[in-house]
Amino acid sequence: MKETQAYIERIRRVNREYQRLDLAVDDSLANIQAGQALLVRRIEKDYEAEVWDPYLRELWFPVEAQARSILVVEQRARQPFLPGQLLSIIGPVGSPIRLRQKLRNILLIAHDSSPAALLFMLSPLLARDVSITLVLMGAARQYEASHLPEALELIRAEDNLGWNDMVMTLGWADQIFVLGTPGEELASFAKILRLVRSRRTVLPPRFIYGMLQRQLPCGLGACHACMVNTRQGHKLQCVDGPAFDLTTLRLE
Numbered sequence: 386m387k388e389t390q391a392y393i394e395r396i397r398r399v400n401r402e403y404q405r406l407d408l409a410v411d412d413s414l415a416n417i418q419a420g421q422a423l424l425v426r427r428i429e430k431d432y433e434a435e436v437w438d439p440y441l442r443e444l445w446f447p448v449e450a451q452a453r454s455i456l457v458v459e460q461r462a463r464q465p466f467l468p469g470q471l472l473s474i475i476g477p478v479g480s481p482i483r484l485r486q487k488l489r490n491i492l493l494i495a496h497d498s499s500p501a502a503l504l505f506m507l508s509p510l511l512a513r514d515v516s517i518t519l520v521l522m523g524a525a526r527q528y529e530a531s532h533l534p535e536a537l538e539l540i541r542a543e544d545n546l547g548w549n550d551m552v553m554t555l556g557w558a559d560q561i562f563v564l565g566t567p568g569e570e571l572a573s574f575a576k577i578l579r580l581v582r583s584r585r586t587v588l589p590p591r592f593i594y595g596m597l598q599r600q601l602p603c604g605l606g607a608c609h610a611c612m613v614n615t616r617q618g619h620k621l622q623c624v625d626g627p628a629f630d631l632t633t634l635r636l637e
């Protein structure tokens with residue numbers, strides 16, 4: 386992880402609510418992997434790297450890598466950005482998510498959250514011929530998904546969080562990744578875990594993960610503000626996460 390500078394090369398509106406920013410980034414971010422994020426601060430051109438400050442940056446998860454030095458992020462359209470905007474970036478932050486070697490079907494769930502933090506894994510998974518189902522629940526059902534790959538199966542859950550063929554979808558899934566209400570993820574995770582347990586009695590290790598998107602005050606393992614309780618003790622979102630096996634997280 387290191388601090389580098391980047392700039393916004395291009396901005397595209399992808400639907401009514403979201404825009405995508407192409408970031409021209411340093412080569413050190415070329416190998417960023419799904420699950421890892423960037424800690425970003427907008428800066429002016431006379432920014433002095435010597436006075437850098439890791440604190441209170443925005444947490445951005447890339448959704449796509451377009452070339453070695455272009456990372457794409459998805460932001461709310463109402464956020465004002467301009468091409469050419471300089472950025473100070475600390476990254477990559479966090480550990481890559483642990484996908485199974487043998488993976489045929491993967492289930493992604495976004496509950497009351499944009500699915501953006503899960504999208505970086507789409508291209509590599511599609512290249513491996515993994516079939517992907519994305520379930521949008523709660524407020525996430527409003528997310529317009531026409532810009533996502535057509536190969537993706539998209540499901541909008543009902544009010545009770547269920548959907549047609551839920552038993553089959555859960556039965557087929559080799560791995561599940563869940564996003565919850567930002568800042569209140571543990572409550573979302575508890576609901577989803579109950580739902581999955583009601584349809585699938587055995588949840589093997591490394592089967593269902595919750596991905597945390599809480600803002601990280603330092604992102605460096607220094608402040609311990611991002612600590613979570615697990616059955617193996619305290620862990621840090623910015624170092625050990627953001628994805629945690631939901632059967633080991635203490636959700637109460």
Ligand code: FES
Pocket residue numbers: 601602603604605606607608609610611612621622623624
């Ligand atoms: S954000 Fe400071 S330790 Fe994780």
